Amino acid sequence: MEKFNLTCIMCPLGCSLVATKDGDKITVTGNNCNRGEIFAKEELTCPMRIVTSSVKTEKGVKSCKTSKPVPKAKIFDVMKEIEKLRLKDAKYGEVVIKNVLDTGADIIITANE
Amino acid sequence: METDVLVIGGGPAGMSSALSASQNGSKVILVERDKVLGGILNQCIHNGFGLHYFNEELTGPEFAHRFRKMVEKDKNITVLTDTLVTEIGDHKVSVMGKNGVFDIKCKALIIAMGCRERTAGNISLNGTRPMGILTAGTVQKMVNIDGKMVGKDIVILGSGDIGLIMARRLTLEGAKVHAVLEINSTSSGLKRNILQCLDDFNIPLYFNTTIFEVVGKDRVEGVYYGQVDEHFNHIENTRKFLKCDTVVLSVGLIPEMQMVKGVSINPKTNGAFVNEHYQTEKEWIFSCGNILHVHDLVDNVALEGKQVGLFASLYAQKKLNNGNLIKVSHSADFAYVLPYTLFEGEEEVEVKFRLKKKVVKSFIVAISQGNIIAKKYVLAGVPGEMMTFKFSKKGVKEEIVFEVRENGKI
Numbered sequence: 001m002e003k004f005n006l007t008c009i010m011c012p013l014g015c016s017l018v019a020t021k022d023g024d025k026i027t028v029t030g031n032n033c034n035r036g037e038i039f040a041k042e043e044l045t046c047p048m049r050i051v052t053s054s055v056k057t058e059k060g061v062k063s064c065k066t067s068k069p070v071p072k073a074k075i076f077d078v079m080k081e082i083e084k085l086r087l088k089d090a091k092y093g094e095v096v097i098k099n100v101l102d103t104g105a106d107i108i109i110t111a112n113e
Numbered sequence: 114m115e116t117d118v119l120v121i122g123g124g125p126a127g128m129s130s131a132l133s134a135s136q137n138g139s140k141v142i143l144v145e146r147d148k149v150l151g152g153i154l155n156q157c158i159h160n161g162f163g164l165h166y167f168n169e170e171l172t173g174p175e176f177a178h179r180f181r182k183m184v185e186k187d188k189n190i191t192v193l194t195d196t197l198v199t200e201i202g203d204h205k206v207s208v209m210g211k212n213g214v215f216d217i218k219c220k221a222l223i224i225a226m227g228c229r230e231r232t233a234g235n236i237s238l239n240g241t242r243p244m245g246i247l248t249a250g251t252v253q254k255m256v257n258i259d260g261k262m263v264g265k266d267i268v269i270l271g272s273g274d275i276g277l278i279m280a281r282r283l284t285l286e287g288a289k290v291h292a293v294l295e296i297n298s299t300s301s302g303l304k305r306n307i308l309q310c311l312d313d314f315n316i317p318l319y320f321n322t323t324i325f326e327v328v329g330k331d332r333v334e335g336v337y338y339g340q341v342d343e344h345f346n347h348i349e350n351t352r353k354f355l356k357c358d359t360v361v362l363s364v365g366l367i368p369e370m371q372m373v374k375g376v377s378i379n380p381k382t383n384g385a386f387v388n389e390h391y392q393t394e395k396e397w398i399f400s401c402g403n404i405l406h407v408h409d410l411v412d413n414v415a416l417e418g419k420q421v422g423l424f425a426s427l428y429a430q431k432k433l434n435n436g437n438l439i440k441v442s443h444s445a446d447f448a449y450v451l452p453y454t455l456f457e458g459e460e461e462v463e464v465k466f467r468l469k470k471k472v473v474k475s476f477i478v479a480i481s482q483g484n485i486i487a488k489k490y491v492l493a494g495v496p497g498e499m500m501t502f503k504f505s506k507k508g509v510k511e512e513i514v515f516e517v518r519e520n521g522k523i
């Protein structure tokens with residue numbers, strides 16, 4: 001059995017959660033509502049994050065994001081893929097990498113130009 | 114040039130108020146000193162914007178892009194980019210830009226110039242002033258817009274959201290962020306940012322801690338830092354050295370009010386005192402967005418702009434009616450409650466406020482002549498989050514006082 005202390009970020013109350021992992025079973029205490037339980041379970045099993053960065057182009061850097069959250073453990077690998085790119089130009093909404101590292105997420109240009 | 118409503122500043126507040134003024138029948142000129150509309154959002158490339166306004170999680174530039182497209186489509190809005198307002202006169206402003214130097218006359222003016230950041234001088238940071246001391250917003254612009262890195266070994270002073278966001282950004286770009294130092298015992302940043310920007314990357318956050326002294330001749334070589342007591346005095350025996358080449362300051366924002374003369378300013382917000390219609394003491398000048406009070410959510414900025422655009426448009430058409438004044442005040446639990454005066458009348462009104470301390474399971478109550486005229490339950494409220502309270506002021510004629518009733522008791 002492993003114990004984890006987390007602070008719930010889903011609302012300003014910020015409950016202090018204790019999540020206990022026993023094999024595949026996770027129990028959560030300290031939450032004032034079930035959003036806290038969902039949050040803790042996700043953080044312990046597979047935390048997901050949207051990655052935002054910028055792509056190098058001949059017209060300067062252009063901001064970009066993953067089209068959906070990717071596993072936290074892959075953030076730095078996704079960054080490396082973005083850093084490799086050298087584009088002529090990139091426009092708002094353009095997909096510059098499809099299905100990056102098989103995460104199912106695309107890299108999309110977000111720059112407001 | 115001449116117009117009904119003139120808007121200074123093309124950030125979310127300015128764009129939203131320009132759209133709303135136009136939709137309510139006024140001719141609008143929007144003046145922005147930058148090349149593109151969007152304001153500070155253009156450099157905030159992280160996600161977390163628009164959840165309330167667009168029901169979708171967007172990055173800053175995407176939020177700006179959506180508004181910019183709406184503004185550019187609107188035939189009643191003339192956009193002047195690359196144009197700086199240099200002076201505000203009487204029903205006119207002077208501008209300087211690619212079309213030269215000229216005046217624009219207006220019936221109503223909306224000031225939406227946002228904030229600038231506090232600098233090392235503003236907070237009297239001790240030590241030398243070598244290269245490598247930068248504000249978080251400057252770093253954000255250098256990295257996200259200009260594509261330049263600022264250093265390898267970073268210390269961040271201040272744990273507001275911009276500092277937290279930059280801690281992650283610099284880490285992802287390959288720098289080592291050694292620590293975030295916060296002089297207070299809590300962070301004003303969102304918990305989500307503490308988790309996703311610091312904890313995710315094992316960046317330590319030290320509370321009650323500040324920089325005692327910056328060291329370095331040409332370039333920053335390190336900082337002496339340590340703990341402070343409750344009066345923010347340095348506790349000398351906690352003094353330690355940390356080697357770094359860059360100090361990033363995230364120590365607060367100040368509304369861009371220097372150019373606005375002759376209106377009184379609330380020392381709590383550093384923005385103008387405004388009435389229910391967001392008019393300053395000069396009734397033809399309206400204010401919204403960060404220049405009025407610092408917002409943590411751009412969604413609220415856009416909504417405020419929408420309200421204010423309507424009021425300014427009505428004023429320009431001589432249709433804005435102000436009733437008798439009702440004063441607004443509050444107990445010591447609030448930093449401020451805005452607007453600062455309301456008008457007698459039937460309509461519902463929404464006030465915006467910031468608390469001074471965290472409250473849990475409490476009521477916010479509005480009291481007039483000793484009677485509670487409205488109440489709002491809050492499960493939890495923190496100083497870092499602006500809150501709103503909508504209520505009916507029907508029949509109210511005297512001062513309204515806002516108070517917090519804790520532990521669910523009224």
Ligand SMILES: Cc1cc2nc3c(=O)[nH]c(=O)nc-3n(C[C@H](O)[C@H](O)[C@H](O)COP(=O)(O)OP(=O)(O)OC[C@H]3O[C@@H](n4cnc5c(N)ncnc54)[C@H](O)[C@@H]3O)c2cc1C
Nearest residue numbers: 122124125126145146152153157197198226227250402403
């Ligand atoms: C450096 C910085 C970083 C920020 N980062 C974040 C973040 O990461 N996440 C977040 O949620 N919020 C962030 N904010 C808060 C954010 O500013 C607000 O949510 C929102 O963008 C404010 O909108 P606004 O329109 O009031 O001001 P702004 O977006 O600042 O827009 C003001 C506009 O006025 C223009 N202007 C100013 N003076 C003149 C003049 N004299 N003539 C012509 N034009 C003028 C400016 O160029 C600018 O475009 C940040 C704020 C700052 C200052």
Ligand code: SF4
Nearest residue numbers: 008011014015033036
């Ligand atoms: S558990 Fe529920 S009440 Fe507690 S912080 Fe999370 S969302 Fe808020």
